[in-house]
Amino acid sequence: MRKAIQFAFSFAIWSIVATAKYNPPLFHFETSSLDNDIVHSHNFQPRGNRQQKPCKTYPSDAEWPSKTQWDAFNATLSGALIATVPEASPCYASNANTSTQCDDLTKSWSNSSLRIDDATSIRSILFQGMTCMPPSYAPRFLFTRPNASTCSVGGFPAYTVNATTVEQIQRAVLFAKDQNIRLVIKNTGHDFGAKSTGMGALSVWTHYLKDTEYIEKYADSKEQDGYGGPAVKLGAGVQVFEAYALAKRYGITLVGGEGRTVGHIGGYIQGGGHSPLTSIWGMAADHVLSINLVTASGTFITANSTQNTDLFWALRGGGGSTYGVVTSMVIKAFPKIPVTTMRYNISTGGNFTQAKFWEAQKVYVDNFEKYADLGHYAYYRVRHVNGEIMHDMTSWVAPNTSATNFRASIAPLLEKWKSVGANLDPVIEEHDNFADAWEAGFPQEAWTWNMRQASRFFPRSVLANDTSRAASFDAIKKVFEEGANLIMFNIRNPPGSEAIDNAVNPAWRKILMFALMFVTWSPTDSVDYVTQLSRNLTYEWNPRWKALTPGSGTYMSESDYIEPGWQESFHGSNYPRLYDLKKKWDPEGVFYAQNAVGSEDWVMGETLLGHLPSQNSKLCRK
Template identity: 50%
Template sequence: MPLPGNSVLTLLLVVGLRAVWAQTIVLDNSTVAANEFTVAPAIASVDARDSNSTAALFEGETLQLTDAVIANLTDLELSNVSLFSFQSESSPEETLSKQSLFGKCKTYPGDPLWPAKPVWKLFDVLLGGALIETVPYASACYDSFGNYDKAKCDFITNNWINASIYHTEDPTSINAVLFQGLTCMPPTLVAPKAKCTIGGYPVYAVAARNVAQIQLAVNFARNLNLRLVIKNTGHDFAAKSVGMGALSIWTHHLKDIKFFGLYRQGRYLGPAFKLGVGVQAFEAYEAAREQGVTIVGGEGRTVGVMGGYLLGGGHSPLSSLYGMAADQVLSMEVVTADGRFVTASETSNPDLFWALRGGGGSTFGVVTSVVVRAYPKIKVTTLTYVLATGETVTAEQFWAALRAFFDGFITYTDAGTYEYFRISRVGDGQFVSDMGPWFAPGMSRAELEALVAPLLARFRALGVAVAPVYTEYGDFYDAWAANFPVEPWGSHTIRQGSRLFPRASWRDAARLNATFDAVRGVVEDGGYVIAFNVAAAPRAGYPDNAVNPAWRQTVMHAIAASLWDTSGPEADIRAASDRLTFDWVQRWRDVSPGAGAYMSEADYIEPDFAQAFFGSKYPRLYQLKQRYDPLGVFYAHSAVGSEDWTMSEMILGNLPSQNSKLCRV
C-alpha cells in the first residue's frame, strides 16, 4: 500500500541497506517492493508558491530535494549519501579538486570510480523507481539485449524515418543518429551484419516527473564526474541528447499546462501559459486553441517547444509578427549545476534568465517549466504552389522566377508573413521549388492576394505559370495543423548546415546577386535546400536576451543538406560530408560576412560556432557559464563552453563522435 510523504522516506532509511539492495521494505511484518508505487523518492514537499516563483509551482515542482532531506540521509548514516549532496556553496573548487582525481575525462564504465550496481540501485530507490537502464530503440531487431521481436523490429524499421512520434516516446532515441555512432540501427537500413550496442547512447536515463529526481541526477553526476545529458524529445541536428557512458535526464513527462487569462509580471499584463518543459508543439497549440489564444512555437509537431527549441531561440511561423520563441518568456523554473532549484526572471537570477533565453539548451541548467505570454486568437491565410521546370519552363525561367520571389523578402517579412519553401535538383537541368506554405498570420485571402500580386505578375511576364492555392483559416491551430506534417527522423545518410542571411544583403544589388547565386549554385551542385523567409525583429520590439543578434537582421534562414548512398565507398561519403561544410555552406558564409547560423539546425562542425550561434553575446554567455557551472556539469556539442572539452573519436575523419570519451582540453 502507498505510504504518505516523508514518513515513507524515513521508513525506507531506517530499514537500511538491506532494503536498498533488495529493493524491498518490511512493513507490519509484510515485505513489499520498494518502487515508485510503494515508496516516495528522496523528497520534501514545499508550498506551491515560494518567494521567488512568478506563478504557482506545478505539483512535480513542489517535490524537491532539500538540505533537510540530505541531513536526514546523513544522520541515518546511509551509505554513499554524499554522492547525492548539493555542491558546497563555499567552495566549488573543493569539488573540482576531487574531480581532478578522476583525470581530465568524465568517469566512464570500467573506471575505478564508476558506480557499482548497488550504488545505481540506491540511486533508483531515492528516485522512486525512475531510473531506466538503456535498451536502444532498435534492439528488438537483434539478440544483443534479449528482446528480439521480429514483428516489433518490422514496425520500427517501417516507421524509423517518417514517424518521429515513436522516437520521442523512447527515453534515449534521437534524430541525429549519425553522430551517436550508428550502433543500433534497424539492420535493413545499415548492413546485414550490423550489431546492436549502447554505443553513444547514455547508460541510464532518469524519467523525471518531479524536481527532486532532477536534483538527485544533477548531484549524482556532478559528485562522480559523470557525463550528464538532457533529452526532451531528441530533436536536434547535433546529437546533444546523447553521450557515451552518460546519465540522461529525460524531461519528456513534465507536461503540466496552466493558463492565466490575466497574468501580471513586471510590465506585462495579459494572457499567459505556464508550460512544463516536456510539452510538445501539438500539445501547446491544442491548449492555446482551447483557450482561444495564440502562442509562439515552431512548425514541427513533436518538438518539445519549452525545451531546447525555446532555449536555442526558436524561430516560428509567427516570428515576423512576434519575434522568437525565447522573446515570449516571462519566467522559468530551473535546476542549476549545484543542484538547487531556482526561479529565473527579470527580478530573480536575472543573469541566468538572460542566458537561458537563447543561450542554448543543456548548458546552464535543467528547465522544468516556462511561463510564456499568449496573444489573441489570430486568423491565417496560406498560399501553396509549385514552381518547376518542364515542357514550358526552362531552367533559366525557373531561376528567374525564383529570383523574383527573393527580391520581395523584405516586403514580405515587413508584412508579417513567413514563407517555408524547398529547392532541389530533380534531374539534369531540372529543378523544383514548392511553397509549402506561404503563411500569412492576421491576413485575409484578399490581403494575401494583394501582397503576392506583383510577384505573380512577374511570374507571368517571365512565361512561368503556377497554380496558387489560397486557404483561409479561423485560427493559427487550424492553419498549422493543415500545413505542417509530422517531421522526418533518424536518417544516417544526410548532413545539414544553415545560414542566417541578413536584410542588408537585400539592400545592395551586388550582395543580393551574390547571395542568390550562392543558393542557386548549391542546388545546381546537388544540394537540397530548405529555406524560410522569416524575420525576428518585430515592430513592437523585443527583449534583451541571449538570442543570436544575427536573428534580428535576418530575412532568410536557409538549410543545405548533403545526402549520400551508404553502399558507396567511405571516401565518397566523407567527400559528401565535407562538401557541406567546406564548400556549400562556406559559399553562404562568404556572401554573408559577420552573420550567423541557427544553432538548432546548424552544421555539426560549424567553423567558429561561438560567433555563428551567439555573435556578440558569446563573451557574456561564457562568463555566465563559468559562474553557474564552474565544474562543467552540463556539456552539449557546440554549446557555450564546449570548446573546453574534446571527444576522443571521430566519424568520417572530422566529425566528433558521441560514442567516445569526453575530456577536458
C-alpha cells in the same frame, strides 16, 4: 532496472484558468523537490580531486559505479532509472518475435512521434555512431562501427532518468557530479546537433513533464513597465502540437515552432526559437516571463526579471543543455488572430526548364523584403528529384491577413511566374486562428537519419542591395548545382526587437533570409562519397555564404554540427557574457553539449568520417 516506457508515467495535459502575480504556483511535479539545505550540504561535502580528472568516467573505468550503486541510486528515484537498450535491438535478437518486431520497427523508423517516445532515440543518429539501426537502414560502408550485423549502445547514454518530479532531476544532477559522469538532457531528441546523447552518460528525460496552465492575467514584477496580460505556464515535456491545442482552447496565440513534435520550451526556446509568427512578434524567447530550473548545483530555482536575472537573460536564447535542466516556463500569450496560408509545388520539366526555374526563383527572392515587411513568413525547399528541380512551399504564412488581401499581395509574383512558365495551383486557406492554420500548413516532420546540414543568415542589408542580393542568389544556386539541397525561409524580426534584452543572437534581428543547405545519402553509398559530401558543407559551400554575409550568423538549432567559429555564428557579441555566466553557474562543467556555451573547454576522443566529433567516444577536458 528496465521498465516499459509507455507505463513509466502518464497523465493528461491539464489546464486551469488562473491569475498570477510574479510567479504562478508550482506544478505538482515541481512540489516534490529536495530541501535546499540538503542540496547545500551536499555541495559542500568533500569531493576529492574530481575537478582535476581529465575525462568523464566511463563504464570501462574502474571508477564506474557498481551495480549496487546504480541500484541504490534507482531506489532514490522510486524506480525511474532506465538502463539503455537500443530501440532497434529486436532486429538483432535471436528469438521468435524478432522478425515481426523488426519489420514493424523498420516501417516506423521515420515516425518522429514513435522515436520521441523512446527514452534514448534521437534524430541526429549519425553522430551517435549508428551503432544499432534496423538492418535496411544500417550503412553498408561501416564507417561508424566495425560490424553492421551487431547492435551496441554506442553513443547513447548508459542510463536515463525518466523524470516525473523535480527531486528526481536534482538527484540525477547530484549523482552525475559525485560520480564524474557525463550528464545530458533529452526532451524530444529532435535536435540536429546531437546535444541529447553521449556515450556513458546519465540522461535526464523530461518528455513526460506535460503539465500546462492558462493564466488570465500575469502581473510582471516590474509593475510600471512590465507585462500584465494573458500567459501560459508549460512543463518541459509539452510539445508544439500540445501548446497550440491549449492556445486554441483558450482563444489565444503562442509564438512557437513549425515542427509538430518539437519540445516547446526545451532547446527550441532556449536557443531563440524562430516561428511562423516571428515576422510580426519576434522570437519565441522574446516572450518568456519566468523559468523554473534545476542548476548544476542541484538547486531548484526560479529565474525571471527580479531574481536570478543573469540566468534569465542567458536562458532566453543562449542555448539549452548548458546552464541547467528547465522544468517549466511562463510564456506571454497574444490575442487570437486570423491567418492565411499558401502551399504549392513547382517542378521543372517540359518547357519549364531549369534556367526558367531559377529565373522564377530570383523574382521571388527579389521580393523577400516586401513580403517580410507585410509580416509574412515562408518555409520552402528546393530539392534534386529524379534529375529535375522540385520546389515545394511547405507553407507561406500571412498572419493578420485575409485571403483576399493575401491574394492581392502575391498577384504580381504569380503573374511573373506564369510568364516564365511556372504554372502552379496553390492551396490558399484563411483561418480564424493560428493553431488551425498551422495544423493545415505543416505536416508532421519525418525522423531523417541520413542527412548533414549547414546554414546562414542573409541580413536585410545584403538582400536590399541589388548587387549583393544577386551575388547571394548566385552563391545559393551554385551550391545547389554542386549537389546540395536547400531549405529556405523568408523571415524578419519586427522593428524594435533589437532592443529586447535577452541572449538571442543579435544577427536574428537583421535577418531577411535564413538559408540551409543539406545533403543526404543512402546506405549503399561509399564512405568516400559521404565524407566528401560532409566536408563540402563545412569547408567548401558554407564559407561562400559566410563571405557574402560578414558579421552575420546562423541558428544554433539548425546549423552545421561542426560550425567553424560557432561562438560568433550562434551568439555574436553576446558570447563573452554567456561564457562568463557558464563559469559562474556551472564551474565544474556538469552540463555539456556539442557547440553549447563552454563546450570549447572539452573535446571528444574520436571522430566520424575523419572530421566529425563522435558522441560514441570519451569526453575529456582540453
